[in-house]
Amino acid sequence: MKKYLLALLIFPVLTQAQPMFQEGMSDSAYIKMISDNVLKSKSADKNLYNLTKNIGGRLAGSPQMLMAEKWGAEALKNAGADKVILQECKVPHWVRGNGDMASVTFLQNGKTISIQLSMVSIGNSVGTGPAGIIAPLIKINSFEELEERKDEIKGKIVFYNCPFQDEFIQTFMAYGTNVKYRTQGASRAAKYGALAVLVRSMTNSTDNNAHTGTLVYTDSLPKIPAACIGLWDVAKLDSLFAKGISIQAKLVTHGMMLPDAVGHNVIGVLNGTEFPNEVITVGGHLDSWDINEGAQDDGAGVVQTIEILRAFKALGFQPKHTIQFVLFANEENGARGGEKYAEESLQENEQHIFAMESDAGGFTPRGFGFTVNENAWAKIITWKHLFEPYGADHFSRYGGGTDIEPLGEKYGTPMSSLSPDSQRYFDLHHAAGDVFENVNMRELKLGAINMAGLIYLVDKYGL
Amino acid sequence: MKKYLLALLIFPVLTQAQPMFQEGMSDSAYIKMISDNVLKSKSADKNLYNLTKNIGGRLAGSPQMLMAEKWGAEALKNAGADKVILQECKVPHWVRGNGDMASVTFLQNGKTISIQLSMVSIGNSVGTGPAGIIAPLIKINSFEELEERKDEIKGKIVFYNCPFQDEFIQTFMAYGTNVKYRTQGASRAAKYGALAVLVRSMTNSTDNNAHTGTLVYTDSLPKIPAACIGLWDVAKLDSLFAKGISIQAKLVTHGMMLPDAVGHNVIGVLNGTEFPNEVITVGGHLDSWDINEGAQDDGAGVVQTIEILRAFKALGFQPKHTIQFVLFANEENGARGGEKYAEESLQENEQHIFAMESDAGGFTPRGFGFTVNENAWAKIITWKHLFEPYGADHFSRYGGGTDIEPLGEKYGTPMSSLSPDSQRYFDLHHAAGDVFENVNMRELKLGAINMAGLIYLVDKYGL
Numbered sequence: 001m002k003k004y005l006l007a008l009l010i011f012p013v014l015t016q017a018q019p020m021f022q023e024g025m026s027d028s029a030y031i032k033m034i035s036d037n038v039l040k041s042k043s044a045d046k047n048l049y050n051l052t053k054n055i056g057g058r059l060a061g062s063p064q065m066l067m068a069e070k071w072g073a074e075a076l077k078n079a080g081a082d083k084v085i086l087q088e089c090k091v092p093h094w095v096r097g098n099g100d101m102a103s104v105t106f107l108q109n110g111k112t113i114s115i116q117l118s119m120v121s122i123g124n125s126v127g128t129g130p131a132g133i134i135a136p137l138i139k140i141n142s143f144e145e146l147e148e149r150k151d152e153i154k155g156k157i158v159f160y161n162c163p164f165q166d167e168f169i170q171t172f173m174a175y176g177t178n179v180k181y182r183t184q185g186a187s188r189a190a191k192y193g194a195l196a197v198l199v200r201s202m203t204n205s206t207d208n209n210a211h212t213g214t215l216v217y218t219d220s221l222p223k224i225p226a227a228c229i230g231l232w233d234v235a236k237l238d239s240l241f242a243k244g245i246s247i248q249a250k251l252v253t254h255g256m257m258l259p260d261a262v263g264h265n266v267i268g269v270l271n272g273t274e275f276p277n278e279v280i281t282v283g284g285h286l287d288s289w290d291i292n293e294g295a296q297d298d299g300a301g302v303v304q305t306i307e308i309l310r311a312f313k314a315l316g317f318q319p320k321h322t323i324q325f326v327l328f329a330n331e332e333n334g335a336r337g338g339e340k341y342a343e344e345s346l347q348e349n350e351q352h353i354f355a356m357e358s359d360a361g362g363f364t365p366r367g368f369g370f371t372v373n374e375n376a377w378a379k380i381i382t383w384k385h386l387f388e389p390y391g392a393d394h395f396s397r398y399g400g401g402t403d404i405e406p407l408g409e410k411y412g413t414p415m416s417s418l419s420p421d422s423q424r425y426f427d428l429h430h431a432a433g434d435v436f437e438n439v440n441m442r443e444l445k446l447g448a449i450n451m452a453g454l455i456y457l458v459d460k461y462g463l
Numbered sequence: 464m465k466k467y468l469l470a471l472l473i474f475p476v477l478t479q480a481q482p483m484f485q486e487g488m489s490d491s492a493y494i495k496m497i498s499d500n501v502l503k504s505k506s507a508d509k510n511l512y513n514l515t516k517n518i519g520g521r522l523a524g525s526p527q528m529l530m531a532e533k534w535g536a537e538a539l540k541n542a543g544a545d546k547v548i549l550q551e552c553k554v555p556h557w558v559r560g561n562g563d564m565a566s567v568t569f570l571q572n573g574k575t576i577s578i579q580l581s582m583v584s585i586g587n588s589v590g591t592g593p594a595g596i597i598a599p600l601i602k603i604n605s606f607e608e609l610e611e612r613k614d615e616i617k618g619k620i621v622f623y624n625c626p627f628q629d630e631f632i633q634t635f636m637a638y639g640t641n642v643k644y645r646t647q648g649a650s651r652a653a654k655y656g657a658l659a660v661l662v663r664s665m666t667n668s669t670d671n672n673a674h675t676g677t678l679v680y681t682d683s684l685p686k687i688p689a690a691c692i693g694l695w696d697v698a699k700l701d702s703l704f705a706k707g708i709s710i711q712a713k714l715v716t717h718g719m720m721l722p723d724a725v726g727h728n729v730i731g732v733l734n735g736t737e738f739p740n741e742v743i744t745v746g747g748h749l750d751s752w753d754i755n756e757g758a759q760d761d762g763a764g765v766v767q768t769i770e771i772l773r774a775f776k777a778l779g780f781q782p783k784h785t786i787q788f789v790l791f792a793n794e795e796n797g798a799r800g801g802e803k804y805a806e807e808s809l810q811e812n813e814q815h816i817f818a819m820e821s822d823a824g825g826f827t828p829r830g831f832g833f834t835v836n837e838n839a840w841a842k843i844i845t846w847k848h849l850f851e852p853y854g855a856d857h858f859s860r861y862g863g864g865t866d867i868e869p870l871g872e873k874y875g876t877p878m879s880s881l882s883p884d885s886q887r888y889f890d891l892h893h894a895a896g897d898v899f900e901n902v903n904m905r906e907l908k909l910g911a912i913n914m915a916g917l918i919y920l921v922d923k924y925g926l
Contacts, residue, residue, distance in 0.1 A: 035630065035632070036630045039629040039630045040629050040630060045669075166502040166503050166905075167498065167499045167502045167503060169498070169852060169853060169854070169909070171905075204905070206508075206904070364827070364884050364886055366854070388857070389632060390632060391632070391829065391884075394851070421827045421854075421884065423827055423903055423905045423906045423909070424903050424906075427903070440886055440887050440890070441669070442629075442634075442667070442886045443886045443887075446632070446886070
């Protein structure tokens with residue numbers, strides 16, 4: 001990848017005069033100007049490369065979180081922010097530790113066989129301690145089955161195996177349906193005396209990578225260790241259970257929650273010329289899981305946010321409203337950044353007129369989701385045709401994002417989210433494959449172009 | 464990848480009763496039934512795996528072409544074709560040979576430096592002979608520049624360096640604008656005495672892979688060797704030229720055209736119940752370049768074609784018109800399969816009412832292009848909403864494909880092409896990266912679903 005960066009650096013720099021934003025130019029002409037500028041620029045490529053390859057995974061509380069905050073502030077400044085604000089917030093500080101493993105042992109054709117599983121601890125999970133947990137494995141396909149078989153759970157490790165429903169066109173629907181096994185599975189099983197849980201990874205990928213994510217413990221129940229495993233190994237276990245073979249599982253994990261750390265939302269501000277106290281927010285989250293580079297989740301949203309600012313400045317666009325370009329802290333395992341941003345906004349007495357988040361990957365944009373009132377929706381749908389040339393013309397009536405939802409809840413701020421193509425997202429999401437190489441920069445930039453177009457229209461016409 | 468196939472084979476088989484096609488069910492209900500069936504099935508996965516991994520690159524005339532024909536006939540039969548036809552056609556038989564190389568030598572800071580370039584011969588190109596060609600390299604950015612500098616060309620190797628225009632949203636537009644340097648560059652340079660050409664690969668990828676493709680020699684001019692080179696090496700050469708450094712290039716290639724070979728279009732037929740002599744054609748091309756697995760180009764189109772047949776049969780759909788599922792021969796370097804298909808159709812006195820091709824990759828579908836008359840278009844646009852849930856609702860007024868265009872020309876057959884997302888296509892097209900691993904099977908299947916929906920509507924309502 002070093003070579004790739006070198007190749008980027010020696011690409012000829014375009015020195016021709018840039019067309020500039022002019023009052024009175026048509027909306028479609030302006031969006032085309034943004035599009036040309038963004039597609040020809042290599043800024044987003046360099047930003048994503050630096051964030052993913054030079055910093056990498058950046059979970060809340062980690063040294064990489066601090067590096068990313070510093071990098072983000074610098075990148076927003078370089079992109080032309082009028083000012084950059086570091087907004088302090090306490091963040092949870094979970095560490096994975098080293099040497100996690102999961103294995104299964106069983107008797108087949110008279111031989112004792114042991115298999116190591118592709119696994120990762122679920123974020124916020126407690127560890128097993130160095131000796132690990134060894135117990136019989138029980139396969140449970142759903143919470144309904146868990147309830148039916150609650151008397152069989154005690155003293156066992158529960159293997160949740162609920163596959164993604166392939167028939168959903170939007171893979172987020174499959175994720176939304178199944179993610180409860182990762183988030184609640186541990187406590188639901190602990191209630192009946194389980195010692196630990198192994199959860200089928202939240203993916204429809206064709207590789208064997210395990211996918212992490214976060215869990216939420218029920219306070220009144222014992223906290224038991226939880227890990228996810230890869231799909232090839234799920235298939236192996238499935239075939240053993242189908243043959244009625246008894247399986248002993250061993251889990252060794254080292255997860256631990258340390259005292260809260262200090263993190264920051266990193267905010268670039270473009271001052272509004274007419275309504276400086278009315279704010280449009282656009283952002284993604286700066287943190288990522290620790291087992292990958294957080295390239296699609298959410299390096300893409302971060303880089304798009306910076307890129308929109310860069311393009312606006314490069315084209316001489318002066319917004320009427322203040323635009324805040326926000327790199328949120330701690331979306332992954334606590335959502336404290338979004339909470340903090342909404343609180344501070346309230347204290348500063350800002351009027352938040354619109355908030356947009358990109359946290360569904362940097363894949364080719366297909367549209368936007370909107371959580372807005374009827375009047376705003378009536379206005380928004382008149383803009384649909386402007387996005388058709390750039391692919392983001394599927395508009396739906398629900399939009400948001402973990403980081404901006406506190407704004408929506410506290411102020412009723414109209415919210416929107418970019419809706420990229422979702423087919424590949426859960427191949428990479430929270431797994432080792434979410435790296436720079438698995439981002440197509442043109443797809444990411446098309447997202448930024450459409451987002452910039454929408455911000456431009458909201459700034460010009462209001463909602 | 465063996466492991467992947469194993470994992471596929473041990474996935475549990477769905478044994479629940481299939482819903483079946485019924486007269487009177489709504490169009491949207493029927494398309495949903497196709498969608499569920501295709502997304503839940505693993506047939507397409509297995510077909511693409513076998514075509515790419517067990518057969519691989521399958522250029523016209525190669526042993527792999529014959530293997531692919533046999534495989535295709537078997538796959539169409541297994542999918543439920545009423546009959547399978549092998550339609551013989553002569554195909555060009557170009558071989559690349561072994562040991563191709565390109566290098567450049569130059570003097571920098573008093574030292575002689577030699578660099579090997581990432582290169583591939585252009586298909587149908589003559590070879591240099593084993594001794595190769597050594598000559599000064601001249602950089603030419605466009606055919607306009609070639610004409611201006613025609614007196615400098617003699618005795619040199621021409622390096623065509625015209626980059627893809629990044630600002631096109633559809634990458635096929637960038638390809639269409641530049642591909643003339645690959646197809647005509649050799650003869651245009653030979654006219655002024657060039658000894659060979661090196662062409663910037665037709666791609667906007669971020670890797671250094673060289674991309675092949677076909678060229679067309681002008682009969683009246685000397686045939687000179689031609690090769691494409693990868694973009695990192697293009698950038699290197701560019702920086703040397705920018706410093707005014709003189710470059711000596713060496714090219715050794717072994718391409719050779721052998722006598723025509725015998726190939727076949729492989730056609731699966733589903734007999735029409737009401738209008739058996741009226742034919743709907745759907746297809747992709749079975750051949751591919753030799754330096755990759757032809758997974759996106761056009762394994763995807765082939766597998767989609769077979770998948771549509773399989774799903775129709777599985778759902779008990781009996782078309783009113785005859786549907787021909789065609790795996791065309793020799794699209795890449797001769798287009799003889801499409802010519803032959805149209806000729807035979809004429810002789811058989813078939814009425815070809817509609818033809819559709821998928822040859823733009825198995826990426827998430829965005830829509831269809833149509834080359835149809837005004838009446839047909841007026842009908843087609845009333846169907847647009849049916850495709851919105853499945854993503855293929857961008858309908859445009861031009862559609863076709865190399866293999867079905869002879870039908871369009873000879874009969875005026877209404878034509879259509881699937882329009883998948885184009886951002887990644889030219890990263891892989893005709894280069895080493897076009898392999899099974901770079902196909903997302905859900906994306907490919909979504910293409911098949913939309914194509915099946917369109918065939919169903921044309922069969923039901925006519926055009």
